[in-house]
Amino acid sequence: MRGEYDFSRGERGKFYRQNAVLDLPVSLDEDNRAFVEEAPQRKNRDISTVVNELIRSDRETLKVIE
Numbered sequence: 001m002r003g004e005y006d007f008s009r010g011e012r013g014k015f016y017r018q019n020a021v022l023d024l025p026v027s028l029d030e031d032n033r034a035f036v037e038e039a040p041q042r043k044n045r046d047i048s049t050v051v052n053e054l055i056r057s058d059r060e061t062l063k064v065i066e
Contacts, residue, residue: 036050036051036054
C-alpha cells in the first residue's frame with residue numbers, strides 16, 4: 001500500500017446507484033448447509049425459496065414470543 005493516494009481527479013458518486021440492491025453472501029454451518037441443500041429437492045423448490053420460507057417462519061415465531 002502506498003503512503004499517499006491522489007484523489008484530485010476523482011469523481012464523487014461515480015458508481016453510486018440509489019436503487020441498487022445488494023446480494024449479501026451468507027455463510028452457513030455445515031449441518032445447516034446440508035439441510036438447506038436437501039430440503040429444496042424434497043419440495044421441488046430452489047434453495048432461495050426454502051431459505052426465505054424458513055426465515056419468514058422464524059420471524060413470525062419471534063413476533064409471537066416478543
